[in-house]
Amino acid sequence: MSGRSVLPYFWILLFFSVVACNRQETPKPRGYYRISFPPKNYVSLNRPLPYNFLIPIYAVVTPDIYNLAEKEWITIEVPANNAQIHISYKKINGDLSRLIEESRGMVYDHVQKASAINQQIFVNREKKIYGTLYTLKGNAASQMQFYLTDSVKNFLRGALYIKEIPNYDSLRPVISFLSVDVIKMIETAEWRENHGR
Numbered sequence: 001m002s003g004r005s006v007l008p009y010f011w012i013l014l015f016f017s018v019v020a021c022n023r024q025e026t027p028k029p030r031g032y033y034r035i036s037f038p039p040k041n042y043v044s045l046n047r048p049l050p051y052n053f054l055i056p057i058y059a060v061v062t063p064d065i066y067n068l069a070e071k072e073w074i075t076i077e078v079p080a081n082n083a084q085i086h087i088s089y090k091k092i093n094g095d096l097s098r099l100i101e102e103s104r105g106m107v108y109d110h111v112q113k114a115s116a117i118n119q120q121i122f123v124n125r126e127k128k129i130y131g132t133l134y135t136l137k138g139n140a141a142s143q144m145q146f147y148l149t150d151s152v153k154n155f156l157r158g159a160l161y162i163k164e165i166p167n168y169d170s171l172r173p174v175i176s177f178l179s180v181d182v183i184k185m186i187e188t189a190e191w192r193e194n195h196g197r
Contacts, residue, residue, distance in 0.1 A: 034042050038178050042184060047074070051156050053090060053150075054188040056181045064088070069080070078181075081174045083162045085182065092178045099155045103147040104132075106159070110140040115168075122148070127190050131156075131184070143175045144182050154191050158182065 020132035044062065049072050049102055056059065063114060064073035064087075072089040090099060107117060113137030122131045130146035144160040162171055 025145070027048075028097050035081075035173050038172075040180065042188075049074070049089070050154060050192055052190050052192050053185040055185065059085075059181070063080055080100075081162065081178065082164055083160065083174065084187075085178075086159045086161065088157045092151075092153055092155050094147065096149065096151060096155065099149075100147065103145070106157075107134040107136070107145045110136055110142060113136045113186075114140040122186050123148075124187075128152075129186075129189050131186065131187060135179070137168065143149065143168075143171070144179055146182065146186055148186065148189050150191055158185065 019097070035079055038058050041057045043057055044082055045052050047057050047061065047187065051072075055076055058078060058079070060077045062075050062081060064070060065077050065144060067073050073148040074087045076085040076087065077083070078085075092099065111117065114136040116136070118135045120135070120138075122129065122133060124130075128150040129148055133144065133146040135146070136143050142159045142161050144158075146158050148156045148158075150152075160175075160178060162174060162178075164171060168175075
């Protein structure tokens with residue numbers, strides 16, 4: 001083989017080598033595990049408590065283990081998503097504004113990690129339910145908090161926690177799934193004057 005017949009092969013090989021070396025890989029977006037969710041179905045909380053609402057069938061209700069003295073405080077656990085909704089209840093003794101401000105303060109304790117805090121007002125005059133839902137964006141420990149009151153006797157507070165390292169991007173599907181349940185609780189809430197005491 002003469003040097004002249006090898007020359008075209010050399011240039012072709014050089015061309016493909018240069019093209020291959022200059023080819024840049026497109027960075028792939030960070031992936032997260034696919035999460036499957038059960039269908040939405042609800043049942044009544046139906047406990048001897050001064051309040052009631054619908055909860056998802058995949059939830060488990062337990063006493064609040066951190067406040068066992070408070071018999072009307074509960075934890076609604078969603079084991080499949082490692083999530084909890086902490087519910088606390090207080091009778092209003094002329095201190096409604098203090099209870100609202102305490103609840104609001106607990107939301108804004110997360111302001112360091114939250115990139116945004118949105119508020120949504122809920123009013124159901126027929127059931128005497130008035131309240132505010134706070135939705136927190138970003139890597140806050142609690143993604144949703146709310147309070148409900150009849151402005152006279154009852155004050156209920158709830159907070160959603162997912163027991164994972166706060167990473168809003170990876171937890172967003174779970175937060176979206178559970179936010180529907182929190183809103184369902186708020187929309188179906190009612191006061192029970194005779195609750196088995």
